[in-house]
Amino acid sequence: MTLTGNPSLLVAGIGEMVMSSSSDAHLVAYGLGSCIALAVWDPRTKVGGLAHFMLPNGPANAASPVKFIDTGLDAFLKSVEAKGASMNRSVLKAAGGAAMLTVGGGLAIGKRNAEAMNTALAQRGLSLSATALGGTAGRTVQLEVGDGRFLIKSLSSVTEL
Amino acid sequence: MALSLSEAGQNVVAGTFGRAMKRAGEALGSMSGEIIDVQTPMLQRCSAADVLTMAGGPESIVLAVYVGIWGSIEGHALLLFSPPDAHRLAQILLAGLLGPGELPIDATTDVLAYDELELSALQEAGNVTISAFLNELGMHLHEPCQPTPPQVVIEMAGAVLDAVLLDLVSDADQMLAAKTTFSEGGRAIDGTLLVLPRADSLRVLLDALGALGI
Numbered sequence: 598m599t600l601t602g603n604p605s606l607l608v609a610g611i612g613e614m615v616m617s618s619s620s621d622a623h624l625v626a627y628g629l630g631s632c633i634a635l636a637v638w639d640p641r642t643k644v645g646g647l648a649h650f651m652l653p654n655g656p657a658n659a660a661s662p663v664k665f666i667d668t669g670l671d672a673f674l675k676s677v678e679a680k681g682a683s684m685n686r687s688v689l690k691a692a693g694g695a696a697m698l699t700v701g702g703g704l705a706i707g708k709r710n711a712e713a714m715n716t717a718l719a720q721r722g723l724s725l726s727a728t729a730l731g732g733t734a735g736r737t738v739q740l741e742v743g744d745g746r747f748l749i750k751s752l753s754s755v756t757e758l
Numbered sequence: 759m760a761l762s763l764s765e766a767g768q769n770v771v772a773g774t775f776g777r778a779m780k781r782a783g784e785a786l787g788s789m790s791g792e793i794i795d796v797q798t799p800m801l802q803r804c805s806a807a808d809v810l811t812m813a814g815g816p817e818s819i820v821l822a823v824y825v826g827i828w829g830s831i832e833g834h835a836l837l838l839f840s841p842p843d844a845h846r847l848a849q850i851l852l853a854g855l856l857g858p859g860e861l862p863i864d865a866t867t868d869v870l871a872y873d874e875l876e877l878s879a880l881q882e883a884g885n886v887t888i889s890a891f892l893n894e895l896g897m898h899l900h901e902p903c904q905p906t907p908p909q910v911v912i913e914m915a916g917a918v919l920d921a922v923l924l925d926l927v928s929d930a931d932q933m934l935a936a937k938t939t940f941s942e943g944g945r946a947i948d949g950t951l952l953v954l955p956r957a958d959s960l961r962v963l964l965d966a967l968g969a970l971g972i
Binding site (some may be wrong): 610611625628629630631632651652695696697698706707734735736737745752 | 806810815816817819824870877909911912913914916917918919920921922923924925938
């Protein structure tokens with residue numbers, strides 16, 4: 598199992614979201630460290646979305662729509678719903694939130710991001726069905742919109758979540 | 759707020775990097791017993807996206823030596839190498855300790871495998887290089903800035919960078935990136951030295967060097 602090139606590859610950079618209803622679309626967030634990627638996939642309409650969040654909280658008027666979890670989550674969920682997904686049916690998965698650097702002890706943002714994501718989803722009556730959060734390894738994630746497969750690639754492996 | 763630098767201001771900063779790298783080369787040379795020259799042929803202000811492009815993309819694997827900066831200037835510094843170049847630099851640095859071909863890890867079979875001795879040498883290379891810059895900077899500051907102990911990370915470039923960018927709460931155009939070449943004899947190894955000051959520290963840094971308003 599590998600992350601492969603795809604003509605319908607849509608990349609979510611830091612603070613960005615991508616979504617699609619195309620069965621051959623692959624939604625990707627590269628090189629997640631402390632950042633968190635949230636994947637949403639509706640198994641009935643086969644609509645998927647991927648957001649690449651940077652920080653737990655921040656101003657609502659940020660230049661990047663999903664830079665901050667507290668102010669950007671609703672914008673992301675509404676965008677995926679507008680594409681045809683229902684949050685009642687959708688499967689939500691998240692990855693990232695690693696602690697890449699431990700020197701100085703001041704860079705524990707990954708853990709705060711993971712906590713903020715769980716809290717923000719719970720406040721909206723939602724929960725994650727699977728996660729790959731925390732640890733010390735970087736990750737690239739890929740949501741395959743056609744079948745909802747969510748792949749996690751690290752330096753040592755590719756796994757399906 | 760973005761700070762703009764004139765060409766003269768950029769030359770002042772580049773000169774500081776250049777003097778610092780000369781001292782770093784001398785220190786690494788005395789550590790290894792070899793004559794090591796460190797040059798910074800290219801210095802630029804850049805964004806995270808620019809740095810990821812320089813590193814070959816967010817998924818490119820890098821060996822990064824991280825040093826935190828605190829004191830009158832606060833922020834982060836990283837020295838990045840491709841894994842094969844990191845092995846080659848370790849070989850040069852350890853040449854005085856080990857004979858040719860005596861490295862415990864065969865880098866030709868696994869470029870991501872590093873012996874503790876190699877990691878220690880690379881950690882010291884990052885420490886010496888970044889500290890040389892901080893020492894050079896310290897000559898222009900009322901109070902010096904201090905480095906944290908170095909940490910080596912072998913990871914995707916995007917993952918390493920987002921860790922420090924998140925702490926800066928910014929992806930603004932405020933990094934100072936210097937292409938850095940370590941040479942010994944006929945061998946040359948390319949790295950990238952990144953200095954990422956907090957926004958208020960960038961102004962202090964540039965002001966201390968006299969790079970603003972000229």
